[in-house]
Amino acid sequence: MITYLENRPVRDRGDASDERPVMLGDQLGVDLPVFAAPMAGGATTPQLVDAAAKAGSLGFLAAGYKSPEALGQELSAASSTGFGVNLFAPNPLPVDREEFRRYAGLIALEADRYGIELEGAEPIEDDDRWHEKLEVLRAHPVPVVSFTFGIPSRDDLAVLRATGALLLQTVTTIDEAKAASDAGVDALVVQASAAGGHSGTFTPKQPPAEAPINDLVAAVRRTVGLPVIAAGGLATAEEVAAVIRAGADAVAVGTILLRSDEAGTSATHRAALKDPSRTHTVVTHAFTGRPARALPNAFTNKYSDLAPYGYPALHHLTSGLRKAAAAAGDEEYLHLWAGTGFRHATEEPAAAILTRLAEKL
Structure with missing residues (x-):
């Protein structure tokens, strides 16, 4: 189990008011507190998710952009049962x-x-066929479902909670963390601006200010009493250990896995990540x-x-x-x-990368 999570109860789940608080570590049932973040567009594969599970970690299938049919096929293709799914929650920006x-x-x-x-x-x-994907997850339940871009309605949260899933919300600010807590999610994925790919901000025309992940995690922990998974720019064992000390219960990494053996990253993208002339993001x-x-x-x-x-x-x-x-x-x-730590991405098995990132814990 994840030592950092064991003594921090998840909120009481609304309708099930007589149910004892659930421990997040018990629910996840994993040993390695360094998770494989969802990367939509093809980088995350069922093989990457399985590799994370075999390492004692947790991987997330990325449902964004996929058809409901393709999501169902990926859920069937993943040999592990210990993984999550990430959904793009409707938050339109016409x-x-x-x-x-x-x-x-x-x-x-x-x-x-x-x-x-x-x-x-x-x-x-x-809306990325949102309700159809909810139906897929009702038919193929997974232990964890996370949301990016916005907070689902209470009715939609209830649909997924009824499947037994633990519900995680991506947030980028203290205000977003408060709103997610008020909505009744079980835990937060606190994403710093250093993260690669899309920001999970709820207000894309006003992206969050750049802030160190350690400071953001500490501020959220002081404000909201939910478990925290830190994400954004984490690419070394020292950085992982530091954000755990700052109050994170676990971390999620993406860019560092883009060149891993199991990632579906295109050859063109892989070449750019290792190009020495590319020095910043x-x-x-x-x-x-x-x-x-x-x-x-x-x-x-x-x-x-x-x-x-x-x-x-x-x-x-x-x-x-x-x-x-x-x-x-x-x-x-x-x-x-690419996140700010892209220079640390290496060509090797994902399990080796995830395990190395936990060496200082």
Whole structure:
């Protein structure tokens, strides 16, 4: 069990008022407090989740962008039963239609090189088939479900709680942590701005200020009485140990696993992560209309200041271009998601990476 979690009870679960408080460590049933974070878009695979489980850790399948049918297939493909699923909770950020058309015209030249037609493109405003995915998880229960981008309604939380799942909410600020606690989730994933890929912020037009993960975790622990899983920029055993001392019960890492044997990261993305000429990261909303941390390239350099906010409309708009760039080995027009610790990502089994990160605990 996770020593750091054993003595911290999860909140009483509302309807089950006669049920004793559940210990988070008991519920997770894992030995290694370094988890494999969900990475949507293909980087997280059932093999990566299984590798985390075999190491005594916890992995999360990333349901974002997948069809409900594909999610069901992945749930069946994972040989381990000890894993979680991450969902993109509905928190729409509608795009201004005129700004969308302007932006589509700007990036049409980049799309043309791959034979992708953007003229006349209209915004797609969907909810990632949210309710259908809830039904998949009702049919295929998992021990843990986490949410990113927003807090589900109480009714939707109740649907998942009825499956027996522990409910985790990604938060990026103290105010978000308070709101998640008030909604009745069981634990928090506290994400710092150093995290790679999308920020879990509830207010994407006003991304959270950059703050060290240790300070953010300590502040949340002082304010909200829920267990905390820390995420964002954690890439060494020393950093993991420090954030545990700051009050985290466990950590979740993503970027450090992007080059692991089991990750589904594209060859183009892998090459960029180890390119010595790439020395830093930037936060951009040019690819998807929501802020996300990535390695800078020609696309971010040219369009970060020109892109409107609007998710998922911009995600759908640029999706074809990004897939074509990945297939062509073109690093300059692909979303190269990466946290600030990307230099520590290595080519080796995920279990070895996760175990090494826990060495100082």
